[in-house]
Amino acid sequence: xxxxxxxxxxxxxxxxxxxxxxxxxxxxxxxxxxxxxxxxxxxxxxxxxxxxxxxxxxxxxxxxxxxxxxxxxxxxxxxxxxxxxxxxxxxxxxxxxxxxxxxxxxxxxxxxxxxxxxxxxxxxxxxxxxxxxxxxxxxxxxxxxxxxxxxxxxxxxxxxxxxxxxxxxxxxxxxxxxxxxxxxxxxxxxxxxxxxxxxxxxxxxxxxxxx
Amino acid sequence: xxxxxxxxxxxxxxxxxxxxxxxxxxxxxxxxxxxxxxxxxxxxxxxxxxxxxxxxxxxxxxxxxxxxxxxxxxxxxxxxxxxxxxxxxxxxxxxxxxxxxxxxxxxxxxxxxxxxxxxxxxxxxxxxxxxxxxxxxxxxxxxxxxxxxxxxxxxxxxxxxxxxxxxxxxxxxxxxxxxxxxxxxxxxxxxxxxxxxxxxxxxxxxxxxxx
Numbered sequence: 001x002x003x004x005x006x007x008x009x010x011x012x013x014x015x016x017x018x019x020x021x022x023x024x025x026x027x028x029x030x031x032x033x034x035x036x037x038x039x040x041x042x043x044x045x046x047x048x049x050x051x052x053x054x055x056x057x058x059x060x061x062x063x064x065x066x067x068x069x070x071x072x073x074x075x076x077x078x079x080x081x082x083x084x085x086x087x088x089x090x091x092x093x094x095x096x097x098x099x100x101x102x103x104x105x106x107x108x109x110x111x112x113x114x115x116x117x118x119x120x121x122x123x124x125x126x127x128x129x130x131x132x133x134x135x136x137x138x139x140x141x142x143x144x145x146x147x148x149x150x151x152x153x154x155x156x157x158x159x160x161x162x163x164x165x166x167x168x169x170x171x172x173x174x175x176x177x178x179x180x181x182x183x184x185x186x187x188x189x190x191x192x193x194x195x196x197x198x199x200x201x202x203x204x205x206x207x208x209x210x211x
Numbered sequence: 212x213x214x215x216x217x218x219x220x221x222x223x224x225x226x227x228x229x230x231x232x233x234x235x236x237x238x239x240x241x242x243x244x245x246x247x248x249x250x251x252x253x254x255x256x257x258x259x260x261x262x263x264x265x266x267x268x269x270x271x272x273x274x275x276x277x278x279x280x281x282x283x284x285x286x287x288x289x290x291x292x293x294x295x296x297x298x299x300x301x302x303x304x305x306x307x308x309x310x311x312x313x314x315x316x317x318x319x320x321x322x323x324x325x326x327x328x329x330x331x332x333x334x335x336x337x338x339x340x341x342x343x344x345x346x347x348x349x350x351x352x353x354x355x356x357x358x359x360x361x362x363x364x365x366x367x368x369x370x371x372x373x374x375x376x377x378x379x380x381x382x383x384x385x386x387x388x389x390x391x392x393x394x395x396x397x398x399x400x401x402x403x404x405x406x407x408x409x410x411x412x413x414x415x416x417x418x419x420x421x422x
Contacts, residue, residue, distance in 0.1 A: 012232070013231065014229065014231075014232035014389065017225055017229075020225075024258060025256075030258070047235060050260065051259075053260070138390075139396075149390050150389060151389040152389050152392075152393065156394050159395055173405075176409060177362070177413065179349075179400055181363075182363065182366070182367060182393035182395065184386060184392075186383045186386050190387070190392040191387070194387040198387060
């Protein structure tokens with residue numbers, strides 16, 4: 001099973017590395033980071049670089065596609081090199097997936113039309129512009145399309161998908177080995193749970209440029 | 212505040228990127244990935260490279276040190292270049308921290324002697340060899356030393372520490388923006404919760420070479 005994780009300038013690191021850490025542990029998985037060009041790709045804050053080892057052209061028929069999000073997503077929404085690759089890869093993929101605003105890229109490629117999906121909570125409504133029905137769930141599976149909510153939700157997506165791919169016991173082993181027994185010190189991880197004024201503050205000054 | 216995240220060959224990616232994604236969002240933080248040499252550093256599975264932008268020598272007095280773990284930790288246990296840097300950095304740091312078997316590197320440098328600490332559940336007992344009292348907690352704070360359990364626990368450590376550094380409200384904002392509202396599809400994330408035969412299986416074939 002070949003897993004392709006797409007990188008682009010100003011992606012969010014945990015969007016990519018969360019599902020990577022889980023799904024790269026699937027039996028027989030070959031995981032490759034891909035981008036338009038090989039070499040280091042800078043994240044949203046500019047202080048982290050992940051290396052793309054292969055170009056998009058090098059990896060035309062991955063079994064599993066993972067598209068992270070991040071502020072850099074907006075600059076890719078009309079990038080036909082990337083969107084065309086997503087359409088072609090999707091034509092033969094077993095699973096096509098996203099984390100955070102990565103779902104807007106799948107949507108812009110036309111892959112989620114008429115489907116249920118999710119995204120970062122600040123970007124949910126934008127899915128509608130592409131004919132996608134947003135849901136408040138953390139991980140949404142609609143056919144072979146799996147979308148996750150913001151940033152850290154890619155870990156939950158990874159485990160959910162690993163269970164489908166390799167069985168519950170393998171997924172549980174990976175959960176045990178990555179010691180994924182979350183104990184956040186606060187309970188503010190969703191707009192329903194965070195203080196209302198905090199949610200409004202971020203809606204007002206959203207760093208996401210969504211179109 | 213300067214944050215230094217230490218990279219070494221065969222580190223575990225999420226150990227580093229989990230706390231990175233949280234703590235790099237502290238107000239005024241400058242986060243740098245450091246290693247003996249600049250350039251790409253390969254992770255445990257070999258399919259991911261994070262770039263070290265600075266050498267250890269370039270970053271002598273960070274305010275916050277983060278040491279990830281991973282199978283590559285064992286090859287560093289007598290690396291005096293790294294251990295000496297850790298001792299020097301610790302002499303002036305505000306916080307000295309680790310994720311997973313990164314605590315064994317802090318222990319090997321002599322920094323945790325007589326303190327409480329934690330590590331990956333498969334490595335907990337090894338802490339005793341260095342005069343460290345292992346605990347079953349996910350995040351352990353003893354003075355300025357903060358150690359986290361395996362892999363994904365670095366996210367919880369990051370949020371806990373961010374609260375101390377920047378206040379509860381800022382930490383909650385970061386939790387909201389990273390949508391850290393974990394919903395694992397299984398409940399097997401610790402040796403107490405996973406099936407007993409699975410725990411025994413991994414104890415028997417532990418991939419960690421601990422000394």
